[in-house]
Amino acid sequence: MKKIRNQINGVLLLDKPLGLSSNSAIQRVKYVLNAEKVGHTGTLDPLATGLLPVCLGEATKFASYLLDGDKEYIATAQLGVITDSGDAEGNIVATNVVTTNLATIEQVISQFRGEITQVPPMYSALKHNGRPLYEYARAGISIERPSRNVTIHELELLSYDPTLEQIQFRARVSKGTYIRTLAEDIGNSLGCGASLTGLRRTHSNLFNIDAAYELNELIEIANWQELNILPVDVLCQDLAIFEISDKLLAAVSNGNKCKLTDIKPDHVLVGKGVRVYHQNRFMGVAELQLNQGIVELCPKRMMKSVNL
Numbered sequence: 608m609k610k611i612r613n614q615i616n617g618v619l620l621l622d623k624p625l626g627l628s629s630n631s632a633i634q635r636v637k638y639v640l641n642a643e644k645v646g647h648t649g650t651l652d653p654l655a656t657g658l659l660p661v662c663l664g665e666a667t668k669f670a671s672y673l674l675d676g677d678k679e680y681i682a683t684a685q686l687g688v689i690t691d692s693g694d695a696e697g698n699i700v701a702t703n704v705v706t707t708n709l710a711t712i713e714q715v716i717s718q719f720r721g722e723i724t725q726v727p728p729m730y731s732a733l734k735h736n737g738r739p740l741y742e743y744a745r746a747g748i749s750i751e752r753p754s755r756n757v758t759i760h761e762l763e764l765l766s767y768d769p770t771l772e773q774i775q776f777r778a779r780v781s782k783g784t785y786i787r788t789l790a791e792d793i794g795n796s797l798g799c800g801a802s803l804t805g806l807r808r809t810h811s812n813l814f815n816i817d818a819a820y821e822l823n824e825l826i827e828i829a830n831w832q833e834l835n836i837l838p839v840d841v842l843c844q845d846l847a848i849f850e851i852s853d854k855l856l857a858a859v860s861n862g863n864k865c866k867l868t869d870i871k872p873d874h875v876l877v878g879k880g881v882r883v884y885h886q887n888r889f890m891g892v893a894e895l896q897l898n899q900g901i902v903e904l905c906p907k908r909m910m911k912s913v914n915l
Contacts, residue, residue, distance in 0.1 A: 616664035617836035620819040648673040657808035672843040676812035679779040683805035684790035692730040693787035694803040757784040840889040849881035
């Protein structure tokens with residue numbers, strides 16, 4: 608007999624513990640809440656802790672809308688130690704003497720603010736010929752990776768320990784930024800190299816670690832309805848709101864395109880995604896498209912259960 612699971616739709620903020628992969632963490636959430644379906648909005652390595660928004664139920668359809676947002680991290684880097692993976696999980700390939708000071712570190716860090724170029728690490732999930740790069744790295748194969756532009760919105764040195772030869776910094780970064788690579792690049796600019804020894808995500812888009820649950824807290828809560836589960840539409844807050852009339856409800860609910868004869872072709876939302884609502888109820892995400900001079904509402908991802 609199939610187990611009856613809780614139909615939970617929304618976003619739960621989890622404080623991922625050290626040592627768990629993101630997938631293992633969300634599977635534990637699924638087990639604890641007896642949820643039907645789970646997903647996440649951006650992977651954290653086992654070495655990392657911190658904010659992991661967990662999508663439950665229908666929210667999994669909209670997880671991709673959060674992937675493009677900025678994220679903030681607190682990172683610790685070991686100066687003078689270089690590993691093959693760029694972090695403490697890898698093998699040490701070189702150690703160098705550290706001859707630096709606080710003023711020099713501050714000056715070097717200032718060079719990494721704003722738009723910079725990064726070469727993605729070999730130990731990453733980026734694909735080459737259908738295989739993740741980390742599989743090549745584990746086999747001792749190095750693949751040439753093109754550099755790409757990322758933005759370091761904020762970068763602040765929090766501390767420097769000359770005895771341990773470690774720095775801790777806070778970084779608010781754009782999508783696609785590798786903090787491991789940032790730590791390595793800072794170390795290289797200091798002339799000694801560096802590797803990441805600690806990483807904690809504190810913000811993801813509009814979400815803050817202060818509102819996140821630890822796994823132990825979830826276990827202790829008897830009823831999932833006592834949890835602060837955020838509504839599904841928090842995942843796509845960057846999209847404009849588009850309210851539909853009763854006349855369009857049935858068609859949009861079934862994922863069908865609708866002609867919007869009252870909207871002019873030069874409307875500011877034409878060609879853009881929108882959050883669709885009916886009587887303030889979130890229905891999904893659609894796009895306003897121009898078809899032979901007529902604006903159409905084209906559903907992209909819709910909530911499954913809409914009472915007509």
